[in-house]
Amino acid sequence: MGPHHPESPARLRAIDDQLIASGLLPFLQHHDAPLATWEQLARVHTQDYLESVRAASPAQGLAYLDPDTAMNPYTLNAALRAAGAVVLATDLVMERQLENAFCAIRPPGHHAESGRAMGFCVFNNIAVGVAHAIQHHGLSRVAIVDFDVHHGNGTEEIFHDDARVMLCSTFQHPFYPHCGAGSGNDHIINVPLPAGTDGVAFRQAVTGLWLPALENFRPEMLFISAGFDAHFEDDMAMFRLREADYIWVTQQIKAVAEKHARGRIVSALEGGYELHALGRSVVAHIKALSGL
Numbered sequence: 318m319g320p321h322h323p324e325s326p327a328r329l330r331a332i333d334d335q336l337i338a339s340g341l342l343p344f345l346q347h348h349d350a351p352l353a354t355w356e357q358l359a360r361v362h363t364q365d366y367l368e369s370v371r372a373a374s375p376a377q378g379l380a381y382l383d384p385d386t387a388m389n390p391y392t393l394n395a396a397l398r399a400a401g402a403v404v405l406a407t408d409l410v411m412e413r414q415l416e417n418a419f420c421a422i423r424p425p426g427h428h429a430e431s432g433r434a435m436g437f438c439v440f441n442n443i444a445v446g447v448a449h450a451i452q453h454h455g456l457s458r459v460a461i462v463d464f465d466v467h468h469g470n471g472t473e474e475i476f477h478d479d480a481r482v483m484l485c486s487t488f489q490h491p492f493y494p495h496c497g498a499g500s501g502n503d504h505i506i507n508v509p510l511p512a513g514t515d516g517v518a519f520r521q522a523v524t525g526l527w528l529p530a531l532e533n534f535r536p537e538m539l540f541i542s543a544g545f546d547a548h549f550e551d552d553m554a555m556f557r558l559r560e561a562d563y564i565w566v567t568q569q570i571k572a573v574a575e576k577h578a579r580g581r582i583v584s585a586l587e588g589g590y591e592l593h594a595l596g597r598s599v600v601a602h603i604k605a606l607s608g609l
């Protein structure tokens with residue numbers, strides 16, 4: 318995104334660093350991310366949009382897809398691998414080679430709509446994985462849980478009228494991307510929360526609104542849009558979550574997955590920009606996912 322931008326390669330290095338420091342790293346299986354195919358992307362993005370991203374990819378310098386979303390000469394490749402990671406994770410979990418998976422990827426995805434880049438996001442990685450689970454693996458009920466501090470407007474736009482997909486989302490409101498408060502429906506469970514929301518209020522929202530909806534929906538697989546910018550140390554927004562809240566919410570999602578979905582979970586990194594808090598929060602999340 319250019320120098321000094323918070324959505325930077327240092328984010329993935331901070332995650333690796335904390336995975337090493339925690340001692341978790343040797344106990345996890347690692348897979349390199351393949352490039353997503355055009356066919357996989359076209360399940361959730363329009364042909365026109367995919368063509369425009371390919372055409373915009375610069376040979377040098379930065380090309381802006383929207384005021385917040387720039388491409389450099391390497392961005393297209395990274396974005397293809399980010400989406401491809403979620404597809405591979407979906408395959409490995411569906412084939413029972415993995416219990417669950419966390420995709421350490423960037424650029425993030427949940428603001429990208431079917432025909433529009435937005436908010437640092439080029440392809441909607443989680444949506445590409447969900448569409449793969451439905452169309453390639455034949456699932457008929459898939460849930461996405463999004464605890465990034467921003468509303469996943471792209472994910473909502475893509476699945477708003479698709480009742481096979483439930484989206485449960487908590488987000489700061491009013492705040493970027495300035496939508497989601499009134500656009501939900503029976504399978505889009507949007508929970509706008511005010512600036513200053515702490516772990517107590519977040520857990521009440523999850524317990525009161527997400528979990529009953531998920532119980533009713535009985536998903537066959539769960540995906541997590543795992544953004545960690547709701548952490549109290551992250552000044553991108555004004556929520557006050559801590560590592561313990563990420564452990565707790567991950568355990569709740571795991572319990573739903575174990576009851577209804579044979580434990581199948583694929584989690585993908587979205588936001589999280591305070592590098593120390595990001596590294597620690599991802600470790601907390603992976604500890605809960607793996608049970609280590």
Ligand SMILES: [Zn+2]
Binds near residue numbers: 465466467544546589
């Ligand atoms: Zn975010």
